[in-house]
Amino acid sequence: MTRPVDDVALGAAQDPLVLAVDVGSTASRGGIYDATGRPVTGLQHKVPHAFTVAPDGTSVIDPDQVTAEIEQIIDALTRDGALGTRIGGVAMDTFAASLVGVDAEGRPLTPCLTYADSRCAGEVAALRAQLDERAVHDRTGTRIHTSYHAPRLRWLARSDPRTFAAAAGWWSLGEYVYRRLIGVNAAGTSTAAWTGLLDRHTGGLDQELVEAAGARAEQFSPIHDVADTVRPAAAPRWPALAEARWFAPLTDGFASNVGAGATDPTVMAAATATSGALRVLLPGPARPLPFGMWNYRVDADRTLLGGALNDVGRAIAWATSALRLDGDLGRVVTIPPSPATPLVLPYLTGERAPHWAGDARAVITDVTAATDGAALFRATVEGIAITYARVAAELEPAAPQAAQIVASGRVSNDLPDWLQILADVLGRPVTHVTLKRSTLRGTALLALDVLAPSTPRAPRPTGATYEPVGGRADYYAERVARFAEVYDAVVGR
Template sequence: MYLGIDLGTSGVKVILLDNNDKIVDQASASLEVSRPAPLWSEQEPSDWWQATNDAIATLKAKNSEALSSVLAIGLSGQMHGATLLDDKNAIIRPAILWNDGRSEAQCKTIEAREPNTRSITGNIAMPGFTAPKLVWLKENEPENFNKIAKVLLPKDYLRFLMTGDFASDMSDSAGTLWLDVEKRQWSEQMLAATDLTIDQMPTLFEGTEITGYLNKDIAAQWGVNEVPVIAGGGDNAAGAAGIGVINPNEAFLSLGTSGVYFVANETYNPNPDSAVHTFCHCIPNTWHQMSVILSAASCLTWVTQLTGFKDEKSLLDEVEKLDFSVPSSVIFLPYLSGERTPHNNPNAQGVFFGLSHNTDAAELGRAVLEGIAYAFNDGQEVLMAAGTQIDSVSVIGGGSRSKLWGKILASVLNKPLSYRNGGEVGPAYGAARLAKIGANKVDASSVCVAGELVHVIEPDKTMSDYYQAQKRKYQQLYLSLKEHF
């Protein structure tokens, strides 16, 4: 049995995976995001730990025997978050999250201090990355900056509490802007550009390597033996391992809080100027490219609450009653937290365009689903403009439950979408698979296979035809409104 722990933005998910790749049990615990100022997004690391313990306790109550037979633990988590510890290993301040947009000016500072930033890291400096957050901290909270002994990514803070080790994996660390992504090592030049040193960084491991062992007290509390803890991966790389996207030109869409279009690569192939991310994969000697939209399923949650529906399914049921043989008059720009690919604009804002007296909640819901699909299309266009080949696309994340959304996405992207077992669980499933690889020292290709195909959603020709015009209108709306954000 293998335990996968995924620290997401909206909650912690844990799963038990058996030797036959079957999910035996799972549990979760929710998290809240604090937004104390415009563009800010923060969480208390202590809440991550409490949620992890709560989720494990749920598993223990339901399936203690399976938990006691766990052979290894894998970790995945939200990327880029700045988790800061002092010399006594105490948290200095709330963690600044991936969707925090306060450090736009500091991105320019980093690229001015280190002109080779894009060639070293394979990425354009963005406010979501970890490094600009630390420059902001030094400029705005110097007393906190001066206390920093270690900078950890969110899942690696859990690792520290579990094992006592300061460690991270290549895929998650690639999103800090401190990693030489091609060489898979910390860059002293990039650290110097933010007035930090390698001593303040965790030790680096490949995603399939053992970083330490669960300490005695936590093991007893959880009902687990003192098993190895595997490096794991950032949420997207772990999600790829979970769905078997580790071979060149394989891709997936992740419909989580944010949205990701992920393509695996066998070589390092950066394209930073289009705001495409190029990161290490959680599999050794493998890389990947991503286009990232900052708000995906979170937009659906938002419009559900806005329109007074009790849950997303209730709203989706109403949307399904609409006539999709004709285009909607309403277009939604899904920039509730700014945007990354391709705009790299933390100041971009959400917009409904085309409202009338006849616009109802279902039309707003449809516009949100379509707007997110248009944002994914923007990402697909810049990936393909960089020469990326996309042979197959799978769908993962909570949003993958909606077949209607799948039909919209397939029709906007004009690509068939595959849905596989394990897709809804996503990164936690991949984390458990990485635990299996690390504990047994087996080849990743024998474990990270594509899950059983559940169904394929093909593009609808009528919808694809009118989406060609709609998505261009969507792009023009952003350009016409950009100066007003």
């Protein structure tokens, strides 16, 4: 266990400073970090937001709204005149797999489709019939799925052909924000990878997929590696950023691993926010690549191997609200497991890893007259842990060096004792990384690796390590098997 990363007063902060921004599923956040990776006291700002969702699979957000949030954050972080021009870099990550159609002037023609928008499920089936998905997976590291650009673009062409024909560009949310803020078209390597269109071996667009999507290569932004900063088209309106280098937009998954300290093949990171993931950074492309996993190229030398879950914090928030629970949720997750607990498949917005059923929906079964709200909540949390275990079962053979599991994110910080359930289901110790805003700090650290590579970083803060409890292995093995049985019967593959 290590002590938290202390804030540092501006006067004591080591230069260069970095202004980091994280656009997540529930809020945009920003903070100033010094060269050691410590947050500067009082220089953090948050603007909440929410996706617009609908039963048909819609999950969108207004890109201009997010741009205004980022402007508000930068205003708040740079108003202290004592900053001068000490900020050496600006870096931003966003939730991954976003898509905005724009016209020739860079104005939005569509809302921003988020990773959870599943309206293109029909196009997924059509593309899987048309293309060799295993060959696509080997080239791009991604499956054909509702989260990625190829089926989404096909769906837009079918559902709104006029808008599709008028689009001059297909950008991620981060690219859109940068165009509005500094007049630059730029995608980070990781951002391009999360489109599902990037060849993980070469770093270029996959032409077969681009053509299958009905798109053209020139509709996508130039791709920049982490070290390749971009020059604003005009001086930004913030004097404090006059000397800052701007880093092309990153994805939150890459930043989350770095913030949690999972920066080499020995450490597997469990992200536990609104959505979740299990990920490990590798030197180069994964070989072999399990068919249920993705392998994103994140820079010229590294790829990120893992699998994502749409519904972690989202499922917990839904259960808390729908079941009208106002008691001690910590007590519910710490009681011993019971065979009377129902079974929940927590697919509120579809499944990504390991089987990529974009139209999957939640299933609740094994309910009796004795089942109460607390039991259903416990079942939801167990179901979430089992979804992680299903990812781990495919991931581990491809990452044999990953002996350590670390967990970070809002869910682990708000409900840390749920990590005991995760450890019991995985059958492996799980260490809690207690740092708040770990993704935001990871974004700052990636910039600092370029700006101040020789400066020692503040240590990663950790809490308890949860060891599997003896005697629970058989219970959870039965739950995992029952989950698979219900999944195969209801969701299928």
